Amino acid sequence: MNGSIPASLFELSCLEYLDLSYNLLQGHIPKMDLTGTLKSLRELHLGSNRLNGKFDFFWLRNCAMLKDVDLSGNAELAIDVKFLTSVTPFQLRALMLSGCKLDNTIISGPNLFGTQRHLQFLDLSNNNFSGSLPNWMFTNEAPLLYLGLAHNSLVGSLDHLMWQQQSSLQMINISMNYFTGQLPMDISSVFPNLTALDASYNNISGHLPPSLCNIKSLEFVDLSNNKLTGEVPACLFNECWSLEFLRLSNNNLGGPILGGANTHLSFAAGLYLDSNYFEGPLPNNLSGEMSIMDFHDNKLSGELDVSFWNTPSLEFLSVASNGLTGQIYPTICNLTGLHYLDVSNNDFEGSIPNCSSKLMLYFLNMSSNTLSGFPSYFVNSSNVVALDIGYNRFMGSLDWIQHLYKIQLLLLGRNMFEGHISAELCHLQHLNIIDLSHNRLSGSLPPCIGAIPFGYHTDDDNFFFMFYGISFDVRLSSMDYDIPLVLYDTNNILQGFTFSTKGNIYTYSRGFYNLMSGIDLSANMLSGEIPWEVGNLSHVKSLNLSHNFFIGQIPATFANMRAIESLDLSHNELSGPIPWQLTQMSSLEVFSVAYNNLSGCVPSSGQFSSFSMESYLGNTDLQNSSRGNQCSPAPGSMEVEDVGEAADDPVLYIIGAASFVLAFWATVAFLFCLPFGQRVMLQL
Template sequence: MTIFTSQMPLLLLLLLSVTTFHKSMCTNHTVVRCNEKDHETLLTFKHGINDSFGRISTWSTKKDFCAWEGVHCDNITGRVTEINLIYNHMEGDMNLCILGLEFLNYLDLSWNHFDVIRIPSIQHNITHSSKLVYLDLSYNYPILHMDSLHWLSPLSSLKYLNLSWIDLHKETNWFQVVSTLPSLLELQLSYCNLNNFPSVEYLNLYSIVTLDLSENNFTFHLHDGFFNLTYLHLRDNNIYGEIPSSLLNLQNLRHLDLSYNQLQGSIPSTLGNLSSLNYLFIGSNNFSGKISNLHFSKLCSLDELDLSNSNFVFQFDMDWVPPFQLSHLSLSNTNQGSHFPFWIYTQKSLQVLDILSSGISFVDRKKFSSLIERISFQILLSNNLIFEDISKLTLNCLFLSVDHNNFTGGLPNISPMAFEIDLSYNSFSGTIPHSWKNMKELRVMNLWSNRLSGKLPLYFSNLKQLQTMNVGENEFSGTIPVGMSQNLEVIILRANQFEGTILQQLFNLSYLIFLDLAHNKLSGSMPKCVYNLTNMVTIHETSLFTTTIELFTKGQDYVYEIQPERRTFDLSANSLSGEVPLELFRLVQLQTLNLSHNNFIGTIPKTIGSMKNMESLDLSNNNSVTFLGYLNLSYNNFDGRIPTGTQLQSFNASSYIGNPKLCGAPLNNCTRKEENPGNAENENDESIRESLYLGMGVGFAVGFLGIFGSMFLIRKWRHAYFRLVNRVGDYLYVTLIVKLNSFRRN
């Protein structure tokens, strides 16, 4: 014993030396590889990856895989225990051979761009993964497909599983497979295109505490059978029935999301017993009956509440002070009555307030001002009838939408960190505040349809992140500001009093897809320069926020939603002159082109034939723009009168042959009734022109193809041509005849 004790310091020193030597060997980034099997498995995984961003470049430059990006090893054994490659923009194959790492307990490959999942064909390759506790393959785009979940069976230690955004519609036994995982606590399968939910006798949720099956195709009756859950998300399925009593007896339930389903009935008062609840989303169902402060009397921990899109009768006491302080509240598309709910004024921690389209007209000015000034993230008050002057307020939220109200006075001060603001369809007046110069992060500015005036500030050139600028339907004047953001995708200056020439810089905005300068006082000629409007020539990915405006296109006014895939160019109703530059007709992705009501001259070039995406073309009311050089509408069974006073009369009758029900010049087969339709004296010349340009977008494509008339000497070409005519003729027939029939009815 004495001998052993005397040798103890030496033995400890030796053990320490060996441990230090082993660790130094495993951390020598240039010489030593800790385990050859782990090394080979990682290289096999890496082989199928296209790492265009170079996020895992260390996997090629460093020999020690324990120093590779996203790889973590045990300090003692040197074996791989964790792989975390979340949000690394990786593409290519997601090879699950990586599950063969014997000591792996954590794997996260979520939020990447893998194209396909490869599962090892030999089951024993992953039998050693019984140590795996955490597995997340979710949210890869484009959506991955997986036929079966059988490969999960060996993962007996798995506690967390997230396969959200993986298409599993071919897996019909998903729940049975999941039920074989004895340690599973958290299961997330949202957006998986699942359509079969297990019947109650197979429903085994005793071990699971977190269950997210939202955004699938389930159709089932919400029944009893939820046991130990603390987190339940079934959002956006087709679940029907009433909320079961067992669900409202889960004293540990913290998150409950049943929104966007077909649930019915009234909300039981026992909802108020869920004292641990901090997240309650039950909006967008078919619930009915009353809901009052009694339902929330014990929900002291409630933090987020969504009752939107509901038919509840709200009966909250005027003097009720809730036991909770919310950070998120959504009551959109509910009937709150004409007065802003008084209990909301007591919420001091709100970061998100969504109460749009709720019929609100009146607010307590002082309390309302204090409330919206302290909200830090999002305010949605759109589509109400709020009449209030907020010009002296400073709004500190990042997303602000108060459109379609009756707000008056000047524009409010906005947080320098604001990301998106929509103040459209109100009665704001005056000029744009000088304080707005600090909004360096602003992406979207929508001031459409107010009473704003003055010049656009020069500091607009400092808003370098701006992508959408909509100041249309106001009373702005002066010239278009120079030096605007190079990130602009949408510019709408329509229906103001802007003057001067069109700046050449507008044609160097490579992201621009929507330019509307119509109904102003712009003059001079269009710049003859290289048009670097890349996104109007080739479709590129855009970050455009969808927005809705009133637009004049296809010959009529209508509410129009600007979508990222549409390209529009509108300079109509100005005083522009000179020839239309050839560069304009090289913007082959344009779908709407309106140059009407100007003073353009010259001839439209043949290159317009390459604009195959054109849907609406309006060149009316210019001095001397020659449009169609050839027209052939034959054999289409068109019906009605050819609009008069247009270029359509400049072609001979052969252009219309094969349309026995078509009449009017240059044809002479109209009946007396057709020649003198009722109220003809009241027909508006502008309406007649609209009928022409309604179908012109298709007609010009057919017309310019006809320039190459010699092709019809070859039968194969001729047949191909008439097949094209038949296809576009269908569209032309519908649009033109509907318009002509409406003329006859008038």
């Protein structure tokens, strides 16, 4: 629904429930101050539109029955929460003003909020409030169930707040602010019925209060991205049976992981202890219904021994960037629910077990270890979407990659793979990024590679957008408010996937799939001519064919690669001129054809005017006219209408030859038929 809100709606005296949320409504909200109207209105939901102008709560002075107001998600709607009288005719249960154009000063005083004695749900998030957290929010008589202040710019120390017991408060979200200080040590006394606490992305310091374990209703805790220190109270792991989600990522916590105990965990939604200083081995005996365990970027040691793990619901496991050693044992195959596994940046060695008949992995990162042998696991792994086994010692041919029908990220660089690149590679139509660099591959490049739609996929092709989430219901009498405190998407778990482009190695932690599409075949022994079909890769942003043995000319069809940002053809045996058509590559930022056998002129128009001579080093017959050299275009470099390889088409040669022969005999016949022609022919 779009357009503006008709004023006649607010003349319906019997209207009790009005929900126009999640539309494309725009314009001003009609002024609702008509005497005698809207006396029956109980709920007003106008959230998630494009409304603008002003909304004054004084307009609702006739709505004595009003209970719920939702104006959230209207970024240009200026809301006035002042009230001309100290007593309002209505007592709200829910007031949702997230993402509106609220006056920054309203946070300092109760205003309308102080008059609401029955308020259960207050959401003021995403409003860019500044200043300190006011005490009135925790001294108000209203029986708040939910308080949302996330995504603001609030400051101040939690130590200075006048904490009073808030027995009704179940959910607190103060994430993404600038709070300092410590959590109250008696937090279980202040919030005895707390269900969810999100204080992530602040500057909170100190230790985790052990009294958290005394809150038996606690289900959700996110204290990530703070400055917490010390050890995690062991009771959080073995006594808080209701706790489903615990995220302590990116702090300064230490000590043994999971309190050093073999235990049964209850974190059905997720356990995130990554990016801390936890040390010691992983527990040998672990059980529970966890779906996600993220321990990456710590100081863990020992082996990854899951022989006695009883975790049938585990779908995501990351132990990347630790100091784990030994082999990856076949018992990993017993984690039959596993879809995401990241063991990169450790010291694992030996071969990997063949679990393809038991595991259905979508994401697998084993890069930067010393794993070796032939990766037989992948022969029948048709469900893999992202695979990184680079920087290891794997060997053998690459025939197995033809079975990766859904693969989008294929990173096999820095191994010892050998043999040819088979045309079967071209069947991988979902492929977005491929890195086969620094191996021992030989032979020619299959022309059909130009038919792979790198970087161009429909939403149906995008396997990355899979979400894990947890939400909590706050029950408010006649209606429920479903509050998604966290949505965990797979973009967040790609922290170890790297790709080399523009002369640098980039590690992508979020949005990797959307940010980059590229091909890296550098540092192999590939030979032959570069197929002109490669120019059909119009969505590829990076192409690296350097340090091989390619010969022949640079295909003029490369000009069709409209999205290309980095093109490296250096250290080959290419010859001939640089096609003038390449100057049409308007997105090109990095270019190198150094150390080839090129001749003719260095292009000086378009993006080529910004490239230094370092891009052309080692080509003795290549001249730079911009430096005063006499440089005439080399043969074959003149402009043509089409950037294709039409000149090399054998059909054109046949047609040209036939036309010449036909014209010759037609001339002979014409001359023979004329008297003058007959005399000439007789003389001949």
